[in-house]
Amino acid sequence: MQPSPKTIAALKAAVFALALVPLGELAAGALFFPDWLGANPGEFIDRATGRWTLRLLLITLCVTPLRAITGWNWLLRFRRMLGLFTFFYGVMHLSSYVTFRRVFDAEEIARDIVERPFMTVGFAALVLMIPLAATSTNAMVRRVGARRWQMLHRLVYLIAPLGVLHYWFMVKRDITQPAIYAAILAVLLGYRIVAGLAAAPSARKVSTGQTV
Amino acid sequence: MLIRRPSDISPSEITPRRCYEGRREFIKLAAAGSVLGAAGLFARGAAAQEKTLGLQKLASVAKSALSTGEPPTAYKHVTSYNNYYEFGTEKDDPARYASRLKLRPWTVAVEGEVMKPRSFGIEELLKFPLEERVYRLRCVEAWSMVIPWIGFEFNRLARLVEPTSKAKFVEFVTALQPETMPGVRLPVLDWPYVEGLRIDEAMHPLTILCVGLYGEVLPNQNGAPVRLVVPWKYGFKSAKSIVRIRFVERQPKIAWEKANPSEYGFYSNVNPNVDHPRWSQSRERRIPDFFARRPTVIFNGYGERVAGLYAGMDLKKLY
Numbered sequence: 001m002q003p004s005p006k007t008i009a010a011l012k013a014a015v016f017a018l019a020l021v022p023l024g025e026l027a028a029g030a031l032f033f034p035d036w037l038g039a040n041p042g043e044f045i046d047r048a049t050g051r052w053t054l055r056l057l058l059i060t061l062c063v064t065p066l067r068a069i070t071g072w073n074w075l076l077r078f079r080r081m082l083g084l085f086t087f088f089y090g091v092m093h094l095s096s097y098v099t100f101r102r103v104f105d106a107e108e109i110a111r112d113i114v115e116r117p118f119m120t121v122g123f124a125a126l127v128l129m130i131p132l133a134a135t136s137t138n139a140m141v142r143r144v145g146a147r148r149w150q151m152l153h154r155l156v157y158l159i160a161p162l163g164v165l166h167y168w169f170m171v172k173r174d175i176t177q178p179a180i181y182a183a184i185l186a187v188l189l190g191y192r193i194v195a196g197l198a199a200a201p202s203a204r205k206v207s208t209g210q211t212v
Numbered sequence: 213m214l215i216r217r218p219s220d221i222s223p224s225e226i227t228p229r230r231c232y233e234g235r236r237e238f239i240k241l242a243a244a245g246s247v248l249g250a251a252g253l254f255a256r257g258a259a260a261q262e263k264t265l266g267l268q269k270l271a272s273v274a275k276s277a278l279s280t281g282e283p284p285t286a287y288k289h290v291t292s293y294n295n296y297y298e299f300g301t302e303k304d305d306p307a308r309y310a311s312r313l314k315l316r317p318w319t320v321a322v323e324g325e326v327m328k329p330r331s332f333g334i335e336e337l338l339k340f341p342l343e344e345r346v347y348r349l350r351c352v353e354a355w356s357m358v359i360p361w362i363g364f365e366f367n368r369l370a371r372l373v374e375p376t377s378k379a380k381f382v383e384f385v386t387a388l389q390p391e392t393m394p395g396v397r398l399p400v401l402d403w404p405y406v407e408g409l410r411i412d413e414a415m416h417p418l419t420i421l422c423v424g425l426y427g428e429v430l431p432n433q434n435g436a437p438v439r440l441v442v443p444w445k446y447g448f449k450s451a452k453s454i455v456r457i458r459f460v461e462r463q464p465k466i467a468w469e470k471a472n473p474s475e476y477g478f479y480s481n482v483n484p485n486v487d488h489p490r491w492s493q494s495r496e497r498r499i500p501d502f503f504a505r506r507p508t509v510i511f512n513g514y515g516e517r518v519a520g521l522y523a524g525m526d527l528k529k530l531y
Binding site for chain 1: 288289292293297301303304353355398400401471472489490491492494495497499500501502503504505
């Protein structure tokens with residue numbers, strides 16, 4: 001299946017709009033419909049942006065396996081947008097924490113990041129996303145070089161576990177929700193390991209024949 | 213050749229000059245109208261604070277000098293944002309599922325190191341002289357509310373059973389109804405939920421057995437039919453839906469301490485200087501504020517009355 005460029009453009013616009021729905025809901029709730037956000041709206045925004053960051057991260061990580069399984073190479077064309085939306089919601093999540101939870105108290109924020117493991121890993125995950133977002137344009141891919149670009153973007157395999165760990169550490173007692181995210185991530189990363197192992201012998205054959 | 217066609221617009225449809233020149237006035241008027249409308253919404257929000265679930269009213273409730281003058285948190289927030297893990301760990305789970313709680317018959321057994329052990333039916337508890345106590349509630353999760361509780365001082369009940377000199381602590385055991393409580397299927401806490409106080413804390417005039425709020429009996433999600441309220445301690449110390457009260461010699465093991473002793477201690481007094489290991493306790497969000505801008509006060513602002521209970525104790529070690 002190879003959709004026409006027009007179809008892909010339309011699909012991209014649809015994905016873009018869909019990815020903005022959670023933000024729109026939060027904004028509408030904050031500005032006009034307080035009941036949507038409940039009794040603790042600041043915390044609601046904290047949690048919603050955090051969960052959407054993780055969800056988008058997992059969706060982004062679905063692209064490669066889905067493409068391999070279905071053979072739909074055009075799926076790759078959505079990966080950059082999904083990755084950037086992950087980063088976008090991550091920034092929203094941090095902003096919500098800085099604004100609502102810590103009310104711009106720099107000292108408290110620094111203490112949180114240094115002293116509390118769940119904050120340290122969450123913050124690390126977001127910081128590690130910065131170079132990925134910064135090198136997302138075509139021009140940057142060319143400048144960095146495809147091979148190095150790919151190496152750099154393997155950081156996502158570190159970022160994703162850090163993100164899930166951040167959620168896991170944060171929960172007070174009932175770990176059901178973070179466990180679901182962890183299980184999905186385990187499948188997505190596990191797939192890559194299995195696929196990599198399966199592909200390895202043939203790759204070696206190629207590499208003995210010629211330099212790639 | 214010129215073909216005459218009737219105009220597409222009939223004269224009656226044309227906006228008169230005076231009217232269209234007045235469009236700015238119209239826009240201003242509309243803007244003013246929407247501002248007024250918004251103001252109306254806020255006014256309605258304030259009035260909604262009085263709107264309750266319409267549960268059984270509690271009659272002849274006295275006011276108390278121990279009440280705070282701070283404005284109470286809206287009833288809808290008090291009854292929709294709850295921690296009652298027996299019904300689930302999400303804040304809206306109790307409001308969703310606690311209606312299943314079986315409330316009758318309900319007795320509270322009072323036993324242990326007492327001269328006259330006995331049980332009290334809920335009807336008897338409702339006959340104690342009731343007072344309204346408007347207290348601040350500070351949750352360990354760094355949010356707070358102001359709630360007009362209704363109840364009576366725990367020491368009134370204690371005096372009826374005559375605690376002996378061996379009664380150093382009081383243990384509160386809460387309801388465990390697996391058939392009505394979806395949350396107890398998971399071992400999130402060691403069910404039934406048990407709380408405890410030192411005897412002097414329990415006998416303190418601020419400590420109440422609570423049977424209602426906002427003029428009515430307790431909604432199920434708030435711990436019906438009878439709960440504890442200890443306003444200078446984190447909310448989880450105020451056990452809900454109590455079925456057994458034991459006067460004991462040894463300090464009881466409380467539910468959260470059993471679950472995670474490094475994060476939750478027996479005393480759990482509100483204290484901005486002792487952080488929860490995973491978050492600061494220095495500020496709180498007063499529901500429904502977006503911002504955690506309110507500085508947390510030691511003993512939740514009740515220090516003048518309760519600090520003496522802890523004289524000479526290292527509150528950083530005995531958190």
